[in-house]
Amino acid sequence: MIHNAAILHRRDYPSPNPHVRLEEITYWSDGYKVKGMLAEPVEEGMYEGIVYLRGGIQHVGMVRPSRIAQFASQGFIVFAPYYRGNRGGEGRDEFAGEDRQDAVNAVDVLKQHPNVEKERIHLYAFSRGGLMALWTAILREDVCSVVIWAGMSDVVFTYNERKDMRRMMKRVIGGTPNNMPDAYRERTALFRINEIEAPLLIIHGMKDEHVSFEQAILLENSLRENDKPYYTWYFPDYTHHFPAQHNAQIVRDLCIWMKEQVNL
Secondary structure, three states, X not given: OOOOOOEEEEEEEOOOOOOEEEEEEEEEEOOEEEEEEEEEEOOXXXXXXXXXXXXXXXXXXXXXXXXXXXXXXXXXXXXXXXOOXXXXXXXXXXXXXXXXXXXXXXXXXXXXXXXXXXXEEEEEEEOOHHHHHHHHHHHOOOOOEEEEEOOOOOHHHHHHHOHHHHHHHHHHHOOOOOOOHHHHHOOXXXXXXXXXXXXXXXXXXXXXXXXXXXXXXXHHHHHHHOOOOXXXXXXXXXXXXXXXXXXXXXXXXXXXXXXXXXXX
């Protein structure tokens, strides 16, 4: 019997930060071998955990060692699934279809780490990862907080606003919102926001042309209508990618915010 989140293989990975150790981990998710990267502080101790949910699809938006090391250096153990079908993993990346289970199971991968405080697991998501994070927060009750940065919240909205992504979405999802509305609707978590218990932080640049600011507003409206706790950090002058210096400061700030949610 193969158990979800069972770890099959782990190998050391070169780290860009001398204070952070990296490993590539292969784990089971719905019968598929899925890969991801783990980052942890070299210094011994117990740490809160972050499941880092990448954006993009396939090689676009792939997990960057320097990025997850940045989060680990703030005092977290971080696990970033690549999602099925990526980097030699089995199955097929479904753009927040059945592959959402890879994110759900990633929480249990993190909980197996002996130095993770198992009651203090957070979700961080960027871009497409926003869909994965919302579904994980819906399907799990053991998440302390959720941060969604430049995150997608509505797949139909994404199809309509990103003409350059339509061909990929038709291929991966199996059609268009017109001829396959259910396939798009079932990827959109806004209809089940009422099931999320963890507080959310929405970070978005108001000039974002990849994931429009309207998607942040859709999520905010849904959270407010369902009387869910949420916070917003909106930046009028920024696009999808923030300037490096301010980006690093926001990472520090959001890590502080995560830790505060546990202590409320």
